[in-house]
Amino acid sequence: MTGEPLIRARGLVKRFGDFTAVDGIDVEVRAGEAFGFLGPNGAGKSSTMRMVGCISPPSGGELRILGMDPVRDGPAIRARLGVCPQLDNLDPELTVRENLTTYARYFGIPRRVARERAAELLDFVQLGERADSRVDPLSGGMKRRLTIARALVNEPDIVLLDEPTTGLDPQARHLVWERLFRLKQQGVTLVLTTHYMDEAEQLCDRLVVMDGGRIVAEGSPRELIERHSTREVVELRFAAESQEAFAGKLAGLGERVEVLPDRVLLYVADGDAAVAEVAALGLTPATVLVRRSSLEDVFLQLTGRTLVD
Amino acid sequence: MLTLVLPRLVGVPAASRRAASVTERNVAALKPVYWLLLASGFVEPLLYLFSIGVGVGALVGDLTLPGGQVVTYAAFVAPAMLASSAMTGALAETSFNLFGKMKYMRLYDGVIATPVRPFEIALGELGWAMVRGGAYSAAFLLVMVAMGLTGAVRALVAFPAAVLVGFAFGALGMALATFLRSWQDFDLLASVQFALFLFSGTFVPATTYPAALRWLVEVTPLYRSVHLVRGVALADGGWSWLLDVAYLLVATGLGLLVAARRMERLLYR
Structure with a gap:
């Protein structure tokens, strides 16, 4: 691993018309790190995640992901990202397993490999028994786990998780946390947004506190508490x-x-x-x-x- | 900022591979219920062919084509039914389904997080519409040959013509779908489609219309499609089919470009 950050933002801005969602933030995420954006709804966390995910062009500033330019090299960057969006957008016309195999095909993964990985990932997120079920009857927690599995299908270098446990009951949240913690142990770089402080404390090595599109503090959870409380x-x-x-x-x-x-x-x-x-x-x-x-x-x-x- | 650049030549294999993965998704989503829907698209033009082509045709008698050739009314109507079923199949798949996938299923929100780009989604969806449309056309041509409404060799040439018609309407439908706001807007689309179906030289030669109206009819895409398929199926019209092919190719390209650009704007927020 080199010291080159996987994500580097300088003065990053996102505007929607007159509204400035992200107002000039500086962020660096290094390999193997679990990095968090903590802040209330509307702080600009999701807009930042969309820019990092190369599905939302920045309105200003500088952004480099995996050493590449998100606007020019979108497909090449996205090939190495795993994204778990805030709202599940699973394919309701496919089964649980097909959701993974089909998604793998979008990355150009050969069918045989896709099938193997789908089986492994379904075990990992404890959905093996629901493999042939449709997506609709799944509980919120199961859908979220499936979305996480889907985000891992291309063996990504960075996994982006936007509010991974929002809307889940406590038991489902703990199951998701436990799986994410395992990923972290495997050395996967995690970038997540959350407005739950316990989530940030449990999962993040380092985080930034966002408010009104700006970063108001940065550090490890312990450092932040020592410094500001x-x-x-x-x-x-x-x-x-x-x-x-x-x-x-x-x-x-x-x-x-x-x-x-x-x-x-x-x-x-x-x-x-x-x-x-x-x-x-x-x-x-x-x-x-x-x-x-x-x-x-x-x-x-x-x-x-x-x-x- | 994100202007659409046609895939650069070097990127073509990767882009077509990604577009194919979008088509593949639709194959995976094929479920028994869907087959019934597919069957309806095949039956509909047959109903028109029998009721109007054969039924009304018995009252109308034979027709003299502009080239001087005399054909039965059923033989005159059949190529038009082929062209309009290619239109209907392609429009149904691209406009209706694309709208649903984009606005309600939010399917593409997941797809754009992968290397697949909006242009490739458009291409892949169009490819799928063509698989469906192509199947309709092939089946309909078989019926035409069996009924002696065209020759086997002519049918082989008419097939790619019908596929091209599907491409053009599929691309146009996709472009339209990106502008539609709600399901209500589809009523409007259906009315336009029906008007085209009735007045594109389908049941009556366009030469019978008043001059002003005739020009209006002759620039519509379905007229060009009917003209192309009829010319091929009945060996009529000399080289004028080249104009139709050019028209449909341009329509396909424009439709795809507009659709891809609009999808980019809607998805890359």
Whole structure:
């Protein structure tokens, strides 16, 4: 492996008419890395992914993928990408197996190889028993797994996953995560977007936080938390209608106080000590929770908003 | 930014291989229900041939062609039915199905993530429409030969002519499909198609129309198609078929270019 990044963007811009979806971002993804774009809906994550997937021409800036130009060398680049889009676009007129073999043919993979790979991949995503089923009766989680399998049919150098677990129930999400983690262990370069901080924490070696088309922070999940948040967070929920009234009394406690509609967050180094201080002030919240800082807190600190609205 | 460049000569093998993979997908998607739909496309022109060509033909009697040749009315109508069934088959496959695949099944959103480009999707879909259209034409020609409406050798020449008709209408249909907004728009397309079917020199020689109308009719694609197939099947019209072939080739090329460019704009957002 050379040090040449697989994806390199400089001042990358995507505009739709007057609307700027991606507003000059710099990104580098290296081989073997699991790289994430974390941000709320509308942050420009999917537009970025489409540009990287060579199905959306950039409106400005520079983009190189696998050392090539996405506009000129689209087919050559796409031949080495695996794409799992946000919305499943499986072929409803084909069976589960045919979805893989047909897709393989789009890459010019010989029929025999396509059949072998389809069988292997169906085992990998645990859909072997549904091989001859149509796509429609599959559950959301199964469809997503099939789409992931489809993205692997050309043995790609980079796998792009746009919101891989959005809309899945917790059990289905864990199954997808587990499969993606295996890919990561096999050394496949993963690029994913998500608005779930737990997903980003579990899967990403490095990530950028996006908001309003810009990158607001970059680093490993741990670095981001250390840089932009405290070690611990105390969540206080007061029984009253407004949390604001209590927040005022908490000022000066810990590094920062964040007031949300339904709770107050105290950013502190030592959670238990802070809880004791709250009690000493004579306040009696309905519930108290001490937890470690997460990427959610990083996002809140950086943008003043929560990730999932 | 993404202007359509015709596949450069070096890229032709890869491009045609990718287009073929799109055709192949349709073969894989062939299911029993679909066969019934396919059968209807074959039966329809036969119904017209028997009801009008043979039935009405018994009242009309024989016809004198511009070249002086005298033929039965059924022999006059049959090549027109061949041409219009090639049109119908190609239009159904490209316009209706392409629209459904693009807008509702979102099939091509998945395909463009592979090396396959919109131009190759268009080419592959057209190739598939031609497999279907070609089968219709071959079957219909067999019936014509069996009924003595054309000779076996003439039928062999008429076959590629009918395929060319299919290519032209398939490409035009595809280009049209990229402009349609909803299924309602297809009613309009169906009306235009039916008007063409009735007035393209299919049942009545265009020479019987008033001069102004005749010119209008003679520039429509189905007229050129009927003229070509009839000329070949009945050995009438001298070298004027060359004009028809040129017309249909241009229509095919234009249709493909417009379709590919529009698909590029719709898919590469």
